[in-house]
Amino acid sequence: METVTIHEAKTHLSRLMEKVSKGESFIIAKAGKPIGKLVPLDEAEMPKRRIGFMAGEITVPDDFDTMMAEEIEEMFYGNPDKFKDR
Numbered sequence: 001m002e003t004v005t006i007h008e009a010k011t012h013l014s015r016l017m018e019k020v021s022k023g024e025s026f027i028i029a030k031a032g033k034p035i036g037k038l039v040p041l042d043e044a045e046m047p048k049r050r051i052g053f054m055a056g057e058i059t060v061p062d063d064f065d066t067m068m069a070e071e072i073e074e075m076f077y078g079n080p081d082k083f084k085d086r
Contacts, residue, residue: 003027003034 002024009016009028016026016038026038061067 001025001027003029006030006035009038 004012004016004026006028009026020026020038020040023040025040027034028036028038
């Protein structure tokens with residue numbers, strides 16, 4: 001496995017990524033000490049997204065899009081009625 005410095009990795013990232021996409025791996029070193037590894041991703045490692053896996057377990061209220069609208073509006077615009085008696 002080839003070792004490259006941080007400077008080389010930054011300078012030639014596109015070239016290194018092209019090689020990684022073809023299956024090569026690289027060790028990245030700083031001051032001669034390995035600090036990381038650049039390796040191709042195995043598609044099996046990628047988590048599969050499961051759409052609808054919680055169907056029926058969560059309910060959304062009918063008024064979800066208007067919930068707490070008055071409180072939110074008050075946060076933005078204030079409540080002038082609060083200050084009438086002062």
